[in-house]
């Protein structure tokens with residue numbers, strides 16, 4: 001797979017909604033509950049005449065002790081390593097929160 005875009009961000013900001021829009025599908029489950037997406041999911045997208053692969057990921061939880069959340073973080077980490085582009089999604093209504101800032105910090109470390 002080439003041209004991979006990973007959609008990353010804290011829980012419940014609209015990552016799966018964006019995945020569905022980009023892939024023209026309803027494969028990703030969208031719900032107003034944080035932690036809906038768990039496994040990463042791959043799809044094909046075309047935007048402005050360019051084709052690429054897109055990965056939906058679960059919401060990144062900073063410094064979590066919860067086993068489920070740590071496993072989701074591990075999945076996000078795999079997607080980041082694989083991706084050519086990482087797209088950080090934030091909720092425009094809430095603005096940039098401290099969790100967004102921490103996720104951004106982790107992404108910068110991933111170079």
Ligand SMILES: Nc1nc2c(ncn2[C@@H]2O[C@H](COP(=O)(O)OP(=O)(O)OP(=O)(O)O)[C@@H](O)[C@H]2O)c(=O)[nH]1
Pocket residue numbers: 010011012013014015016017018029030031032033034035036037038057058059060
């Ligand atoms: N108003 C508005 N609501 C949105 C938008 N995008 C997503 N939502 C809503 O926000 C909620 C969360 O959307 P998801 O796409 O499931 O969010 P997510 O980031 O994938 O969530 P997790 O998988 O739990 O991390 C749902 O109720 C969506 O309908 C948007 O652009 N505008």
Ligand SMILES: [Mg+2]
Pocket residue numbers: 015016017028029036037057058059
């Ligand atoms: Mg989701």
